Amino acid sequence: MTLQANLQHLIQEIPSGVRLVAVSKTQSLETIRALYDAGQRIFGENKVQELITKYPRLPDDIEWHFIGHIQRNKVKFIVPVTSLIHSIDSFRLLKEVNREAGKISRKVNCLLQFHIAAEESKFGLSWEEAVDLLSSDEFPEMNHVNICGVMGMATFTDNQALVRKEFRHLRTIFQQLKERFFNDSPDFTERSMGMTNDYNIAIEEGSTLIRIGTMLFGPRLVNVHLP
Numbered sequence: 001m002t003l004q005a006n007l008q009h010l011i012q013e014i015p016s017g018v019r020l021v022a023v024s025k026t027q028s029l030e031t032i033r034a035l036y037d038a039g040q041r042i043f044g045e046n047k048v049q050e051l052i053t054k055y056p057r058l059p060d061d062i063e064w065h066f067i068g069h070i071q072r073n074k075v076k077f078i079v080p081v082t083s084l085i086h087s088i089d090s091f092r093l094l095k096e097v098n099r100e101a102g103k104i105s106r107k108v109n110c111l112l113q114f115h116i117a118a119e120e121s122k123f124g125l126s127w128e129e130a131v132d133l134l135s136s137d138e139f140p141e142m143n144h145v146n147i148c149g150v151m152g153m154a155t156f157t158d159n160q161a162l163v164r165k166e167f168r169h170l171r172t173i174f175q176q177l178k179e180r181f182f183n184d185s186p187d188f189t190e191r192s193m194g195m196t197n198d199y200n201i202a203i204e205e206g207s208t209l210i211r212i213g214t215m216l217f218g219p220r221l222v223n224v225h226l227p
């Protein structure tokens with residue numbers, strides 16, 4: 001199938017209220033441009049260097065989402081460029097985003113990434129860490145970040161029941177945070193969950209943002225060739 005056909009197919013499947021993040025990591029400018037021409041506007045990258053190389057070469061009205069782990073010394077590069085950071089996985093990182101956004105008078109939309117998978121390797125906050133962050137004295141003073149919801153990655157497995165349980169857990173975390181900390185925040189609405197292998201389950205469990213790479217673009221290339 002062509003890129004356009006993949007996009008149409010996916011868009012027909014997803015209910016209104018769920019937005020598609022096209023995960024364009026390792027994809028060339030031409031490929032991204034082709035998907036843009038087919039109507040896609042939200043793209044997700046997971047490497048700072050790759051994002052900052054790509055974004056000046058592609059149309060201005062792309063919404064760039066950052067979905068990967070971020071080292072604090074690289075925050076300054078993505079803050080001017082991203083419309084949503086999905087991957088806030090520590091208080092220190094959030095503070096750094098706030099600091100860098102303050103320098104350029106921006107308010108950056110962020111999601112808190114939670115560790116919901118059984119695997120050790122996935123980044124993310126625990127419930128306790130999130131509560132500590134949100135109930136700290138510093139958090140209300142952080143005027144340059146806007147917390148819009150949560151993100152999580154399920155275990156990479158064929159066990160659908162496990163994946164469903166993990167997404168349901170993220171949904172519960174979202175609801176509990178909303179009641180406890182964001183009752184008056186109309187922006188706290190997003191649940192970023194679901195990738196190529198598990199987006200159907202994620203949607204059933206209340207995803208609002210699915211992050212899809214392989215299903216749109218096919219298997220990823222190892223080397224990306226950028227000018």
Ligand SMILES: *Cc1c(COP(=O)(O)O)cnc(C)c1O
Pocket residue numbers: 023025046067068195196197211212213214215
């Ligand atoms: C690569 C990546 C995706 C997309 O994965 P696919 O399986 O190719 O759809 C989604 N989320 C994150 C955080 C990723 O790094």
